[in-house]
Amino acid sequence: MEKGTIKQVLLITDGCSNQGEDPVDVSRHIAKSGLSVNVIGVLDDDQTEDPLGLQEVNDIAEAGGGISRIVYAEDLSETMQMVTQQAMTQTIQGFVHQELQQILGDGQSEDALPPETRGEVQEVMEDLSETCDMQVLVLVDTSASMQTKMHAVKEALDDLMISLDAREGEFEYTVYQYPTRKDVVKMLLDWTNDGKRIAKVFPKFAVGGITPTGAALREAAKSFHVSNQENVMRGAAYDVVDSSYRSSS
């Protein structure tokens, strides 16, 4: 098998989208192209742990085959690391599970294996999650209410890069913000494997405006297609856009 690349969107937001497309539909749609959409909802200090307004956070992740967590700003670092890690493990487990079903027969799960064999399967999964390549698209909601949380977001992303850097597999990330005055989303940092560059991105975050989560998600996710095309067509024109993706939307 060719070493696979795990693709994740990491959406960081603090509330409901209030404009444009339904982000749950968008999430479901883009997940079909082989990526998972993970969402972290950031609470205000005076919010309870399960505010109604943040239900959307869970719905977007579920539709996108990803993981969601709703946390206070101070817990962001640990949460980001955990969500990224768990989402990757989930993808790998899903893959290994599928392969095992083919071997064991339909309806049989890993339970059917004795603990010793399961231990070996576990070992394989751990190897895969350490060595597979990763692409993470970070999409940060910078609407006005996020202002007070941006410092925590910065620290957490910085911390996340330390974890991604430590893996054996290659990793690449890109950072988008939404909204901006002119566009739905704006790329702040193009695909890179240099974890240190995340720190330089943050002064660029301008906070303010409405929250068009759905549209932002759709636009940002195109970044994966562009970068894949680039890999295939090395040296070709930079602005290659996957046309099939456009037409299906």
Next chain:
Amino acid sequence: MSSIHPTVRLAKGITVTGLWHKRRYQVERLLGEGARGSTYLVKASNKRLAMKVSRDPTVISAEANILKKLQQAQGVSLGPSLVDVDDGYMNREKHSFYVMEYVQGKPMTSLVSRMQVMDYGKLMSQLLADLHVLHKRGYVFGDLKLDNMIFDSAWKRIRLVDVGGVTPIGRGIREYTSVYDRGYWRMGSRKADVAYDLFALGVCFAKVDSSLTMQRQGDHRSLPRLIARSKRLKPFHSVIHKAVSGQYRDALAMKRDIDRVVLPARQSTSVSSRFQSQSYVNVDKRDVMTLGSMVAINAWFVYWLM
């Protein structure tokens, strides 16, 4: 799958029977609960053992795997010894579990504030000898913290429990706790190397002084500066500083520095050399054998699955 809570509640007195190996365990009480599962004190043919249960079977497989590997270093107790891995019905649901040696003693978290700093130094010195063996085998402990240290009063030494963070050298640390983590303090990577454990041990040292606020915020962003403030830790300032700034090549180098502080010179050398010779002989042969079979199994599996 991600949102499942790992806790499985077991009432005192119930019996869990292994579905594969048919061994029976009677639950006595809860020993501890964490983000990855719960540990119970159980009885099996009048022996007291510890049983870890989780709703997430991969946690059980992963930790049992680690315990199996640690086991191969006979003569040195790197972690609790593994007794059994199985599935069983608990409250009519099937869960995976493993059973290990019950390490009796008090957690270091509860002892550290009352302990003489020199006595603490001696315990750390002993722990470093054990860690050195683990490192020689190609692993780091990873999630090294006071909560994972039990003071075994019978043997007057520290035992490490909860092996969820044990990581092969060169890989990303599997599990860590912020305050003890080199990455959190921005003093290095999260890649498993010997210095990662020694960094965490440096923080464990700093924990002896409860007046230190071990949080990276405001003016307290520099760990070395934070530690330098502690009067209580004065005899160990240089050791801790070297540990958190990655200046030790291996655990024995750190141990030697601690020994210079806590022990008269002659005694110290004899203790450390005894530890070394004892452990090396045991380790080498076994390493070759088990590594060989692991690689073979892995290669076969990857081929089969892909």
